Amino acid sequence: MGVSISEWAERVAKKELSSTLRQRWVHTQGVAARASGLGPAMAEDAELLSAAAVLHDVGYAPRLATTGFHPLDGARFLRDEHGADERLVRLVANHSFALLESEERGLRKALEREFPLPEEPLLVDALVYCDMTTTPDGEQTSAEERVAEIMDRYGADSLVGRFIRRAAPEIFAAVGRVEAVLAGQPR
Incomplete structure (x- = not known):
């Protein structure tokens, strides 16, 4: 029996993050735990979400940070060094409204x-939910508290501060859609 995509992803992320970026690794593990809690709601995409959750910040690894934009660096690494599944790579590249930050x-x-x-709105929203409801310490939080924490950490006038201000309404909407699915409400 082969290794599942989520087991492979865990090994890759651990290798790249656990020894060099311990805090990022703790956050990543928390995001992955959130993803595992969404399993039933994600049906056949549960494994893919778990893999994307554990790999979403792999581009922060110092050896991979070529552009300094972790979603792009991580996706290129997964595509070029691992030939990873296209859906997985696109989720990592676009996690948490990275397109808005890429403009900045x-x-x-x-x-x-x-x-x-990716053309799978629930999957994209689910990854936003997992990332944006997990603190840097891997604990659960609200999306509002997470956005505020990011603003405080980076500063309102920083590149990340400008991005997160623009993305906040989209983040809150995505989290709300996932919470509605979890509550059994129509999207």
Whole structure:
């Protein structure tokens, strides 16, 4: 029996993050735990979501940070070094409204060309939910508290601060849609 995509993803993320970026690894493990809790709601995409959750920040690894934009660096690494599943790579590249941040960095065309936004809204929303309801310490939080924490950490006038201000309404909407699915409400 082969290794599942989520087991493979866990090994890759652990190798790249656990020894060099311990805090990022703790956050990643929390995001992955959130994803595992969404399993029943995600049906056949549960494994893919788990893999994307554990790999979403792999591009922060120092050896992978070529552009300094972790979604793009992580997706390129997964595609180029691992030949990873296209859906997985596109989720990593586009997690948590990365397209908006790519505009701030002048990388939107590269991101859109190489890794188009996945056409699976629930899967995209689920990854936003997992990331944006997990603190840097891997604990559960609200999306509002997470956005506030990011603003405090980076500063309102920073590149990330500008991005997160623009993305906040989209983040809150995505989290709300996932919470509605979890509550059994129609989307």
